[in-house]
Amino acid sequence: MPKKVDHISRRASIAVAVWQLMARGGLEAVSMRHVAAGAGMSLGQVQHYFPTKDELLAFAYEQVAEQVADRVRAPETPDPTDEEPRPRDVLLATLAELLPLDEDRELDAQISVAFLTRAAVSPELATRLRKAHAQLQDLIADQLRRGQRRGVVPLHLEPAREARTLLAFVDGLTVHVLVGHHTPEDAEQAIDDYLDTLFTG
Amino acid sequence: MPKKVDHISRRASIAVAVWQLMARGGLEAVSMRHVAAGAGMSLGQVQHYFPTKDELLAFAYEQVAEQVADRVRAPETPDPTDEEPRPRDVLLATLAELLPLDEDRELDAQISVAFLTRAAVSPELATRLRKAHAQLQDLIADQLRRGQRRGVVPLHLEPAREARTLLAFVDGLTVHVLVGHHTPEDAEQAIDDYLDTLFTG
C-alpha cells in the first residue's frame, strides 16, 4: 500500500500546521483556510483528508498526545551508567518533559494547554483527555511505587493519588510559565522542591 | 439628564451574560449577539454600554477578578472565636476559595481559566492578569510571613516564591477538577497536604 504512507504523512504535515497556528493564537486561530495555507496546500486538499474541522482537531490532539507520551516514556536518562536509575531522577526527568523548558516543549505545552482548557468546557474532549491523563498518571505512580519498594517514598502515600496531584501541579506551572507568571527555571525548581517532600531518601 | 438608567448595574448584568456564555463554551462562545440574547437585550443596547467587544471582555474580566479578590480577602474565618486565626487556616480557606468547590466558585473558576488560557496567547491580557496575580501572591506571601514570625513556617523558605508556587498548584488543580481529572474534594485535600509540607507546627 504505497498510497497509505503518503496519506499518513500528509495528515501529519497538516497536523503540524495546526500546531503552529495553535501555538500562537490558540484553538480559535485554527481555521481550515489557515491550516491549508500553513501546510502549503489547497483548502480542498485539507478537507479531503479531514472532512470536518472537528476531525482535524481530534487528529491534531491525538498526535500531540502521542508525541508527548513517547517523550515522557523515554526521557533522557539522567545517569545512563546506572542500569536502574533512581525513581526520583526518573520522575523529575519525566515531569520536566511536560514543562515548556525549550522551544519544542513550549510548542507542545501551548498545544496541550489549549486542548486542556478547552476540555474544561467540552465534555467530549475531556473524555478523550482522560485516557492520556490516566496513562501518564500510571507512569508516575509506578515510579512512586518503585520508590516505596526502595524505601525512599513513605508507604503511607497513595501512589495514584500523589501522581494525580503531581500532574495537576505540573499543568498549573506550565500554564503560569506560558502566561509569564513563572520563569521555566522556577517551574522546574518548584517541581524539584515538591519531589523533596515525597522522597525521604 | 435623561432616562435614568443605572449604568453600572446595566454593565454588570451584561457581564453576567458574558460569564454564563464563558462557563459553557469558553471565550469563543462569547459573541456580541449571544451576549445580548443572554442578557435579554438588543445588540444595540449592549453596544451602547460596551462600544467594542474588547471593552466588554475587559470589563467582564475585571469584574470577576474583583469578585474573586473580595471573596479571597475575606474567607469565612475557620475559627471566628480566635481573634488571630492561624496562618495555615487562613491560607487553606483562601486557596479553597479559588477551587471550584461549589457552583459559584465553579463558574468563577471556569471564567478564570478561560481568561488564563487566552492570556497564554495574548500578551496584552497576560499583562492585565499579572496584576491580579501579583495581588493574590502578596496575600498568600503575607500569611507565610506571619507563619514564619510565629515559628510555624521554616525561615529558609522564600514567602514570595512559595506563594507563587502555591498559586500555580491551585490553578493546576482547578483546571483538572474542571476537566474531571480530580474531584473537588481531592483538590482541596491536595492543597491541605501541600500545606503540611510548608507548616511545621
Add this chain to the structure above:
Amino acid sequence: MPKKVDHISRRASIAVAVWQLMARGGLEAVSMRHVAAGAGMSLGQVQHYFPTKDELLAFAYEQVAEQVADRVRAPETPDPTDEEPRPRDVLLATLAELLPLDEDRELDAQISVAFLTRAAVSPELATRLRKAHAQLQDLIADQLRRGQRRGVVPLHLEPAREARTLLAFVDGLTVHVLVGHHTPEDAEQAIDDYLDTLFTG
C-alpha cells in the same frame, strides 16, 4: 428673540464641522456622530438642530454656496483706484475665487465638488445646485456683456453660453487640481489664457 441668534450660530458651527469632515473623506465621511464629535457637542444636540441627516447636508450646502457667492460677488478688486474695473480683471478675480488657490478656497472647493458630483446622481440635489449655478452664470455673463459694450468682447459671442462654458471649465480645473492633475497655478493660468480668447482688447 435672544434664543434665535444662538440657534442660528449653533447651526452654523455644526455646518463647519460638516465641512471639515467633507474636506477629508468626502460626503460619505459625514455621519451624525462624527459631526457631533467634530462640533464638540452631543449627537442628540445635532439631531435637535437637524432632525435628519438630509436636512443637515442641505443646510451645509446652502451655507457654503452662500459663502462662495458672497466671495465671488465681491472679489478683491484687482485695481481699487479704477472705479470701473475692467471686465476681464473682474472675471479673472471672480473665477479665481472658485479655484482652490489657498487653504480656505481649497476647503470650499472640496465641499463644492463633493456636492457637485453627488448631484450627478441625485436629481434632487441637482435642482438645488441649478439655482446657485444660474446666479453665478448671470454674474459672469454680465461682465461679458459689459465687455461687449466696451468693445473688448466680440459681439457674436453669446454671453450666457460663454459664461456657462467658463463655469464648466473652472469646475473641471478645480477637480483636477484637487486630484492632483494640475497645480493651482496651472489652473489659474489656464483660466487666464482662456480669457485671452474671449477678450480682444
Add this chain to the structure above:
Amino acid sequence: MPKKVDHISRRASIAVAVWQLMARGGLEAVSMRHVAAGAGMSLGQVQHYFPTKDELLAFAYEQVAEQVADRVRAPETPDPTDEEPRPRDVLLATLAELLPLDEDRELDAQISVAFLTRAAVSPELATRLRKAHAQLQDLIADQLRRGQRRGVVPLHLEPAREARTLLAFVDGLTVHVLVGHHTPEDAEQAIDDYLDTLFTG
C-alpha cells in the same frame, strides 16, 4: 481542473453590476450585497471572485478606464477616406468620446466622475487615476504636435499643457452635463469652439 468557469468573464459581469450601481447612487451605493444582487449571485460568490471590496472597486475602475481608453484610441474616424485625418477632427472625436453623448458614454461618464470625486479624498486612488490621465494627455498632446508640424497649431503652445487643460475642460463639461447644467450638445459645441482657439487653420 474543476468546474470550468470563465473567471475573467465572471469578474467582468460582476464589474458590470458595480457600474450600474455607481451610475445611479455613486460609489457609496456600491455594497458587496448590492453588487451580488445586481449580478444575480450570492454574496459568497462575489467574494469568491473579489475577496475584498477594494479589489472589486479597483477592478471595476481598471475595466472602465481600459474601456474608455480603447474607445478613445479608436474613435470613429470622421473621414475614413482620408488616410491621414486632420488632427483637429481626431481631437474632437477623441474628446467627444469622453462626453456623455449617448447612453453608453453617460454610464462611463458617471462612473468616471464617481471615481474622480473619490480620488479627491483618496490619495491612493488619485495615484491610480494619474496613470490613466497621463496616457490620455499624451494622446491629445500627440495630436497637437501633429497639428504643429502641419502648421495648424501655433508653435508657441505647449502641447502637454494644452492637453492637460483640454482634459480638465472636458471633465468639467462632463460633470455639468450629468448634473444638468449643460445639454450634451452644448458641451460638444463648447469643445468645438475651444478647439477653434487652438487651431489656426
Add this chain to the structure above:
DNA sequence: ACTCACGGGACGCCCCGTTAGT
C-alpha cells in the same frame, strides 16, 4: 485524488432615527 465554485451563516462594527425622560 483533488479542485474549484458556491451558498449561507455568523461576527464585530457602524450608523441612523425615535422616544422616554428630564
Add this chain to the structure above:
DNA sequence: ACTAACGGGGCGTCCCGTGAGT
C-alpha cells in the same frame, strides 16, 4: 432645549461544508 437609551438595519469580512466536475 437637551439628553441618554435603545432598536434595528446594514456593511465588510471570515469561514465552513457541500457538491459538481475533472
